[in-house]
Amino acid sequence: MAVSRTFRIFRYDPVKDPAPYWSLFTVNVEQGDSVLTGLMKIREELDGSLAFRASCRSGICGSDGMVINGRSRLACKTQVDDMGHGEVVIEPLRNLPYLKDLVVDQTPFWDKFESVMPWLHESTTEPVPETERRMTLAEDAFDDLSKASDCIFCQICYAECPVNGLDRAFIGPQALIKAFRFEADPRDVGTNERVPILDQPDGVWRCRTTFNCTVSCPKGIPITKDIQSLKREMVGTYFHARQEV
Amino acid sequence: MEILQHFDVIVVGAGLAGMRAALEIDPDLRVAVVSKVYPVRSHSVAAQGGINAAIDPEDKWQDHAFDTIKGSDYLADQDAAELMCEDAPRVVYEMEHWGTIFSRRPDGRIAQRSFGGQGYPRACYAADKTGRALYQTLFEQSIRRQITVLKEFFVVSIATAHGQVAGVVCIEIRTGTVVGLAAKSVIIATGGAGMMYARTTNPYINSGDGMAMAYRAGVPLKDMEFIQFHPTTLPGMNVLITEGARGEGAYLYNRDHERFMERYAPKLMEVAPRDIVSRAIETEISEGRGFDGDYVLLDLRHLGENIIKHRLSEIYDFALTYKGINPIYEPIPVQPGQHYMMGGIATDKHGATELPGLYAAGECAAVSVHGANRLGANSLLDTLVFGRQAGIQASQFVRKNPGVDFPSADLTRQQDMISRVKAAGRREPYGAIRRELRETMTQYVGTFRDEPRLTKALKTVRALQDRYAEAGIQDQGDVFNYDLLAYIETGFLLDLAEIVTVGALARKESRGAHARIDYPDRDDAQFLRHFLFTPDGRRDEPVVITHYQPKERKY
Ligand SMILES: Cc1cc2nc3c(=O)[nH]c(=O)nc-3n(C[C@H](O)[C@H](O)[C@H](O)COP(=O)(O)OP(=O)(O)OC[C@H]3O[C@@H](n4cnc5c(N)ncnc54)[C@H](O)[C@@H]3O)c2cc1C
Numbered sequence: 001m002a003v004s005r006t007f008r009i010f011r012y013d014p015v016k017d018p019a020p021y022w023s024l025f026t027v028n029v030e031q032g033d034s035v036l037t038g039l040m041k042i043r044e045e046l047d048g049s050l051a052f053r054a055s056c057r058s059g060i061c062g063s064d065g066m067v068i069n070g071r072s073r074l075a076c077k078t079q080v081d082d083m084g085h086g087e088v089v090i091e092p093l094r095n096l097p098y099l100k101d102l103v104v105d106q107t108p109f110w111d112k113f114e115s116v117m118p119w120l121h122e123s124t125t126e127p128v129p130e131t132e133r134r135m136t137l138a139e140d141a142f143d144d145l146s147k148a149s150d151c152i153f154c155q156i157c158y159a160e161c162p163v164n165g166l167d168r169a170f171i172g173p174q175a176l177i178k179a180f181r182f183e184a185d186p187r188d189v190g191t192n193e194r195v196p197i198l199d200q201p202d203g204v205w206r207c208r209t210t211f212n213c214t215v216s217c218p219k220g221i222p223i224t225k226d227i228q229s230l231k232r233e234m235v236g237t238y239f240h241a242r243q244e245v
Numbered sequence: 246m247e248i249l250q251h252f253d254v255i256v257v258g259a260g261l262a263g264m265r266a267a268l269e270i271d272p273d274l275r276v277a278v279v280s281k282v283y284p285v286r287s288h289s290v291a292a293q294g295g296i297n298a299a300i301d302p303e304d305k306w307q308d309h310a311f312d313t314i315k316g317s318d319y320l321a322d323q324d325a326a327e328l329m330c331e332d333a334p335r336v337v338y339e340m341e342h343w344g345t346i347f348s349r350r351p352d353g354r355i356a357q358r359s360f361g362g363q364g365y366p367r368a369c370y371a372a373d374k375t376g377r378a379l380y381q382t383l384f385e386q387s388i389r390r391q392i393t394v395l396k397e398f399f400v401v402s403i404a405t406a407h408g409q410v411a412g413v414v415c416i417e418i419r420t421g422t423v424v425g426l427a428a429k430s431v432i433i434a435t436g437g438a439g440m441m442y443a444r445t446t447n448p449y450i451n452s453g454d455g456m457a458m459a460y461r462a463g464v465p466l467k468d469m470e471f472i473q474f475h476p477t478t479l480p481g482m483n484v485l486i487t488e489g490a491r492g493e494g495a496y497l498y499n500r501d502h503e504r505f506m507e508r509y510a511p512k513l514m515e516v517a518p519r520d521i522v523s524r525a526i527e528t529e530i531s532e533g534r535g536f537d538g539d540y541v542l543l544d545l546r547h548l549g550e551n552i553i554k555h556r557l558s559e560i561y562d563f564a565l566t567y568k569g570i571n572p573i574y575e576p577i578p579v580q581p582g583q584h585y586m587m588g589g590i591a592t593d594k595h596g597a598t599e600l601p602g603l604y605a606a607g608e609c610a611a612v613s614v615h616g617a618n619r620l621g622a623n624s625l626l627d628t629l630v631f632g633r634q635a636g637i638q639a640s641q642f643v644r645k646n647p648g649v650d651f652p653s654a655d656l657t658r659q660q661d662m663i664s665r666v667k668a669a670g671r672r673e674p675y676g677a678i679r680r681e682l683r684e685t686m687t688q689y690v691g692t693f694r695d696e697p698r699l700t701k702a703l704k705t706v707r708a709l710q711d712r713y714a715e716a717g718i719q720d721q722g723d724v725f726n727y728d729l730l731a732y733i734e735t736g737f738l739l740d741l742a743e744i745v746t747v748g749a750l751a752r753k754e755s756r757g758a759h760a761r762i763d764y765p766d767r768d769d770a771q772f773l774r775h776f777l778f779t780p781d782g783r784r785d786e787p788v789v790i791t792h793y794q795p796k797e798r799k800y
């Protein structure tokens with residue numbers, strides 16, 4: 001059964017608006033409809049100029065992170081029914097500059113992600129495998145690695161992190177989770193190159209373990225825990241280096 | 246204002262096929278990948294179940310090729326299918342080497358699971374997030390190699406001059422600027438066209454842009470009447486529930502609690518090929534053995550919590566999020582939905598199209614390795630095998646050909662189009678046209694087809710095309726004008742819907758995913774051939790047969 005719901009949406013067009021403002025739209029939504037379905041209806045039926053990004057509709061492409069009723073979430077993974085009975089209030093993600101309506105400038109996020117050299121550094125002695133290369137990891141270790149690789153680049157952790165809000169230089173939870181993904185991979189030998197990037201005041205050490213990222217990550221990645229593992233690794237590397245001197 | 250930039254090779258599309266192509270191009274050539282969304286939003290990341298490769302010592306690539314050809318209902322070009330299956334183990338090892346986290350067996354070898362229509366469990370997988378695992382690897386390699394990606398650039402047309410490709414015209418989404426990208430060679434890797442259907446597993450962005458652009462540039466589209474409907478999608482949003490669930494052993498039940506696949510594929514049961522399972526489900530529903538709301542049940546419970554949470558973690562999450570159903574304790578409601586386009590831009594087995602300099606790979610191309618029905622876990626393989634082929638060929642083409650001047654009139658033409666649709670305003674909203682198109686295709690050009698329904702569909706599609714010519718948009722701005730993009734995509738979809746329907750009408754037989762109620766049998770004498778469509782009409786080509794003579798297809 002369709003019910004009519006009101007969406008209050010943050011609007012801004014850099015070409016014509018001196019300042020952001022709110023638009024109110026009322027649309028019919030079916031039971032189980034996602035917030036994204038509502039937004040699409042608004043764009044197709046009421047206001048074609050409403051700008052937001054979306055693709056997969058099912059929480060796997062990371063396009064549609066936005067602030068819905070005060071918290072950063074994926075619009076496609078959030079049901080309108082779960083947003084109470086009042087208005088559904090939608091704003092762009094925080095900690096990233098807004099460009100138009102719900103569309104933010106993602107550049108800082110991607111730059112930080114790329115800074116951790118996010119690719120598998122394979123050992124140079126490893127021949128290009130023409131047959132199968134085996135990988136044995138304890139079940140727990142494999143689960144940790146697999147979970148850390150689930151990131152869909154939605155930027156929600158980045159937007160929810162209070163440290164990112166205060167310190168623009170902080171590398172942010174997502175770049176750290178990516179670094180962890182490679183550090184936890186037994187095939188990777190990039191530690192020596194990554195440590196100088198991570199072992200910085202604005203690297204792992206700026207994390208204040210607020211857990212906002214862990215709580216809000218739509219993929220359920222234990223981000224804070226993995227960042228703590230990286231910190232332990234930094235300390236380990238330090239003592240290890242001293243012993244070798 | 247329009248601007249022009251120059252490259253050697255332009256790759257349109259940053260999914261698996263486009264990225265793999267870009268990685269193969271000589272590093273000293275000027276190459277750019279163009280994508281209408283950030284690369285990681287490409288639909289390849291959504292692939293769940295697996296990628297086929299005969300890597301087990303007991304398995305043979307020849308068997309994989311046979312299964313693929315039989316699965317295609319003998320419409321696949323056999324030389325291309327052989328090339329793909331022989332290359333498959335190399336592809337999997339290469340991806341593993343670059344960093345893909347595959348699920349493993351206890352002894353550390355890459356794990357494999359059963360998939361529909363395969364005589365051997367040969368789908369390598371990363372839980373039920375294989376696409377994400379593979380895609381992240383290629384994306385990471387593209388960063389390592391510093392490949393230029395023009396993000397959020399929407400390609401509108403392919404430019405040609407003197408019978409050769411000259412580049413592409415695109416809109417920079419952030420500014421609305423019309424940009425010409427001149428190139429000696431262009432590779433199209435724009436993925437599928439599921440948005441033609443109301444019930445689809447595809448994302449909003451799969452609107453067949455590359456296929457339609459190629460067609461408009463006079464390049465033939467092949468096998469377009471063959472549309473894959475995936476048997477198991479969640480009713481409503483049609484989010485996919487991977488075939489890997491059945492590969493792990495899940496059962497399908499109707500309302501009378503029968504494992505009805507017994508009647509349709511007694512040997513393979515739930516892991517029969519998709520066309521067969523989809524038709525079985527539709528039949529159960531239409532004969533009154535489905536549930537209210539047009540679905541049957543997929544039961545995972547006997548697999549146990551461990552397998553569900555580890556190997557099927559994404560669909561566990563989907564069922565919970567979208568249906569409030571915990572598959573450990575309750576069966577999942579499922580219904581067929583559009584999933585994949587077997588057809589696409591006609592290429593040879595190295596990705597070359599008829600237009601010199603233009604290549605195509607991935608779901609937008611028809612090599613054709615999938616023929617009338619693609620087997621699960623063969624598409625990811627297709628993107629990586631033929632993406633690489635296209636990259637190799639484009640590099641060679643650029644070395645041998647100086648290129649042609651970019652037709653700057655193409656830029657003005659796009660600019661004029663934009664002004665026209667803005668001026669038209671919302672008298673006739675394209676949104677309504679798109680909705681009607683999607684309903685029409687779902688109702689009349691679905692799993693079961695016949696002459697009256699197809700004729701009705703064709704009439705409707707043509708009427709919608711007329712309305713589209715008058716339609717316009719509301720957003721008058723330049724910055725992130727998604728109204729304009731959706732308008733253009735709707736035009737692409739209308740072109741393709743017409744071709745799909747015309748092809749389906751002309752193919753008076755049943756083969757693979759194309760099931761005509763009025764012509765229930767396969768007719769090799771008349772139709773063991775590909776239909777190729779250009780704006781000038783239809784042309785037929787024989788199917789390449791190497792080792793496998795067409796036989797009756799039974800499972
Ligand atoms: C839910 C789901 C699950 C699947 N699971 C499996 C599986 O387990 N195994 C398997 O083998 N196959 C699977 N498939 C099929 C497979 O994932 C796809 O066929 C394949 O990933 C397509 O890859 P691609 O590179 O051709 O295109 P895509 O990944 O779709 O990429 C298309 C690219 O083109 C770009 N693009 C499109 N139009 C334009 C334009 N106008 N301008 C600029 N850029 C443009 C997009 O931005 C995007 O980057 C699945 C499909 C779906 C829908």
Ligand code: SF4
Pocket residue numbers: 150151152153154155156157158173174177216217218219220221223
């Ligand atoms: S770690 Fe989680 S919240 Fe952060 S970008 Fe990745 S998926 Fe999003």
Ligand code: FES
Pocket residue numbers: 054055056057058059060061062063064074075076077
């Ligand atoms: S649209 Fe892909 S995550 Fe929401």
